[in-house]
Amino acid sequence: MLRELVGGLPRTFWALFTALLVNRAGAFAMILLPTYLTAGRGTSLAVAGLVTGGYGAGGAVGTLLGGVLADRWGRRKTYLTGTIAAAILMLALGFAKPLWLIAALAILIGLMHMLPSPAMVAAIVDVTPEHDRPRAFNLQFWAFNMGAAIAAALAGIVAEFSFFALFAIDAGMTALTAVLIWRLVPETLPKPSHGSAPERGSLGMVLVDRVFLAFVGLTFVLALLTAQSISTVQLAMSSDGLRPSLFGLVVSVSGALIVFGQLFVPKLIGARRHAGVLTLSLAIIGFGYSVLAFADVGWVYLAAAIVWTVGQMFAAPANASIIAELAPWHMRARYQGVFNLVFPAAFFVAPAIGGWSLQTLGPWHWIVCGALGVAAAVGHLLAEPARARRVSADRAVPSTVEPVAAARGLEELARP
Structure with missing residues (x-):
């Protein structure tokens, strides 16, 4: 095992x-x-x-x-x-x-x-x-x-x-x-094979890649929902008269679940399609947050946190694998750099609008969060065909395939 x-x-x-x-x-x-x-x-x-x-x-x-x-x-x-x-x-x-x-x-x-x-x-x-x-x-x-x-x-x-x-x-x-x-x-x-011209790339090329940017947009929704657990959930628990130590317990349980359960996620998702895993993930996360519309006691918050944390655990390997597939080998880090912007942006936007939304909408704020999760889940299903065509097309073009000689030499160096 x-x-x-x-x-x-x-x-x-x-x-x-x-x-x-x-x-x-x-x-x-x-x-x-x-x-x-x-x-x-x-x-x-x-x-x-x-x-x-x-x-x-x-x-x-x-x-x-x-x-x-x-x-x-x-x-x-x-x-x-x-x-x-x-x-x-x-x-x-x-x-x-x-x-x-x-x-x-x-x-x-x-x-x-x-x-x-x-x-x-x-x-x-x-x-x-x-x-x-x-x-x-x-x-x-x-x-x-x-x-x-x-x-x-x-x-x-x-x-x-x-x-x-x-x-x-x-x-x-x-x-x-x-x-x-x-x-x-x-x-x-990776280095170009002997005699071939070096591949050129730029940050601008990443920013006009519509297939990749659609994926980044869907991931922003995931990050925005994730950020709720740090910012808006804390405000909601406080308004329900719950002690700060209980919020600490919610955060600790989520962290413990990841530490002790994340290693078993690959076994659970197996070889399933990345889009299918992300669809399930976002649906679970959306359901977890929507439950908070009915929460006013600590155990409900705790149960909801377990649900949305499971969704986040499923999403992590699938997200990273999709980036690896979409990024040309000579621009991998640039693609990762743009993708990484999603999380600081979400952790800025979530507290900035979360408090206002919770104050204005009350429990409906969490229904909106659930709807966002479902919308992003559907978005991954709709975006999957374009991603699959893109990956197939890239693999069919020799210039987009990672140099074989470099990869083979590195594999020999890297294997235990």
């Missing part, structure tokens, strides 16, 4: 997996950045919000820049640049005193934190055979959430001891991530 879940994946994938787990487990400084600013530096809530927003803005720039660099410069160089720079900047943030310097460093750290993200996903696609990619992406999603759960558990404890320790330990774990990449991960960027 365990071999079916994790067996047969390349050595380079496991190096990337380990680096991601280490990096996320130590990424707890930015979790408590607002608390550090208000309690440690005495800023107002508004200023703390602006500085934290700057971190997010830097991340949006970083994911686009990281995609371009990873395709042009290489996955390994981009990953190392982001992690080394982030470690140095994080330590500097721990020493920074002037507010303008803290704000500037937060923006730069956001940029450097997101710079390696497209490179990491592109590298996973580079080294993993197509039939193994759903399992690989499922494990990547697990590592991200496992690391985040560890960071969330440690952040408060470390902060009670020392705010500076937050930044110092975070910097150290980021530096350790860089060492792992330096020692264990080779350059995976």
